Amino acid sequence: MSYGESRVYKKVEVIGTSEKSVEGAIQSAVDRAKSSLEKLSWFEVQEVRGHISDDGKVTEYQVVLKIAFELS
Numbered sequence: 001m002s003y004g005e006s007r008v009y010k011k012v013e014v015i016g017t018s019e020k021s022v023e024g025a026i027q028s029a030v031d032r033a034k035s036s037l038e039k040l041s042w043f044e045v046q047e048v049r050g051h052i053s054d055d056g057k058v059t060e061y062q063v064v065l066k067i068a069f070e071l072s
Contacts, residue, residue, distance in 0.1 A: 007070055
């Protein structure tokens with residue numbers, strides 16, 4: 001497909017998590033979406049949040065994404 005052609009996308013919302021980083025949470029969400037969707041194209045970060053332990057350490061990152069895939 002050339003870039004001059006019209007394309008149509010659908011967006012779905014997913015939430016990725018990681019104990020290590022925001023980037024890890026994003027990649028987790030993309031990896032899972034890729035396992036059930038084809039032609040992934042781009043993502044938008046909607047929210048970033050996480051958990052804090054009693055000792056004040058960040059224990060989990062959560063990222064809400066909209067992931068777009070091209071419709072055939």
